[in-house]
Amino acid sequence: MYPEIDTPALVIDLDVVRANVTEMAKVAATNDVGLRPHVKTHKIPELARMQIEAGAVGITCAKLGEAEVMADAGIDDILLAYPIWGEPKLRRLAALRERARVRVSLDSPDVAAGLGRLGLRTGSPVEVLVEVDTGMHRLGRPPGRQSADLVAEIAAIPGVEVVGLLTLAGHAYRSRSWEELLEISRREGEDLVATAELCAREGVELREISVGSTPTARYAAEVPGVTEIRPGTYIFNDTTMMRLGVATEETTGARVLATVVGRPSPERVVLDAGTKCLTSDGLGSPGWISAVGLPYLRMEFLNEEHGVAHLEPGHANYGELPVGSRVQLVPSHACPVLNLFDVAHVVEDGEVVTELRVAARGAVR
Numbered sequence: 001m002y003p004e005i006d007t008p009a010l011v012i013d014l015d016v017v018r019a020n021v022t023e024m025a026k027v028a029a030t031n032d033v034g035l036r037p038h039v040k041t042h043k044i045p046e047l048a049r050m051q052i053e054a055g056a057v058g059i060t061c062a063k064l065g066e067a068e069v070m071a072d073a074g075i076d077d078i079l080l081a082y083p084i085w086g087e088p089k090l091r092r093l094a095a096l097r098e099r100a101r102v103r104v105s106l107d108s109p110d111v112a113a114g115l116g117r118l119g120l121r122t123g124s125p126v127e128v129l130v131e132v133d134t135g136m137h138r139l140g141r142p143p144g145r146q147s148a149d150l151v152a153e154i155a156a157i158p159g160v161e162v163v164g165l166l167t168l169a170g171h172a173y174r175s176r177s178w179e180e181l182l183e184i185s186r187r188e189g190e191d192l193v194a195t196a197e198l199c200a201r202e203g204v205e206l207r208e209i210s211v212g213s214t215p216t217a218r219y220a221a222e223v224p225g226v227t228e229i230r231p232g233t234y235i236f237n238d239t240t241m242m243r244l245g246v247a248t249e250e251t252t253g254a255r256v257l258a259t260v261v262g263r264p265s266p267e268r269v270v271l272d273a274g275t276k277c278l279t280s281d282g283l284g285s286p287g288w289i290s291a292v293g294l295p296y297l298r299m300e301f302l303n304e305e306h307g308v309a310h311l312e313p314g315h316a317n318y319g320e321l322p323v324g325s326r327v328q329l330v331p332s333h334a335c336p337v338l339n340l341f342d343v344a345h346v347v348e349d350g351e352v353v354t355e356l357r358v359a360a361r362g363a364v365r
Contacts, residue, residue: 147165163206
């Protein structure tokens with residue numbers, strides 16, 4: 001339980017992370033698709049470089065701030081999977097493009113017009129991917145005619161070059177069965193490929209078909225015509241990935257180390273990690289936060305600084321997990337958890353070996 005680390009603390013198991021990175025790189029290579037992992041999960045340049053060294057073609061970022069941090073670290077092939085709007089951001093994008101190849105996703109002619117002005121001003125068209133809504137209902141128009149019409153409209157804007165289509169099947173996180181997850185994965189790829197074929201028949205050739213979340217990436221990669229997958233959470237995994245059947249407790253590489261600070265009743269256990277360490281993502285869902293090796297410890301709720309759990313019958317006694325005991329917690333959603341810590345304590349072969357700064361935490365603009 002790493003007694004040299006004060007709690008609450010973020011602990012990254014390097015052995016698990018390496019194995020996860022290697023496994024997803026093999027998925028991409030086997031299916032002859034590019035792997036462009038989403039670094040919003042870890043926000044750590046050293047881990048992004050590990051992913052590239054393992055075979056990733058580049059990285060995906062959510063916000064300009066993340067991309068700037070990664071470019072500062074020497075990473076020079078970046079997809080900004082987020083619409084860039086407004087002159088302050090366009091100026092930052094122009095500066096970023098001087099250091100790296102940057103593509104941008106979008107779903108509106110308004111955003112494309114701003115990027116077009118930048119492309120004309122710099123004499124270098126901005127490469128864009130048009131986002132398609134394959135079921136998440138966040139950004140993008142539905143696949144088929146509506147998206148093809150949008151592609152044509154954006155392709156006609158001077159200063160931008162439409163190079164592909166992009167989607168995120170985030171609704172896969174709500175899958176209730178393995179069969180439903182596989183169907184969403186298949187549709188994610190097939191809908192994008194069919195939309196690209198429609199665009200090609202109408203004179204717009206698209207060379208990039210970019211899909212993938214961690215639950216769907218392994219299966220969407222198998223769809224003929226898909227060129228790129230963008231999983232992020234796979235590097236660490238979490239209880240959501242465990243629930244979906246694409247991870248196990250053994251493949252979770254980022255955990256919050258916490259200490260028992262209270263035992264007000266035989267069945268209640270109070271930990272020193274609350275929402276400021278674990279976030280409220282998945283709040284109250286079954287198994288939303290799990291304790292490693294303690295299946296009988298159930299997290300009930302979080303306050304800012306407290307994690308309140310209960311012991312199941314048969315374990316509800318003061319002798320179980322007394323004050324001072326340490327617990328490793330697997331979060332419901334790894335990505336926002338990393339954003340809550342300045343540093344990660346890195347362990348290898350069961351020993352603490354170094355600390356890594358979470359360099360892109362807070363980079364929300």
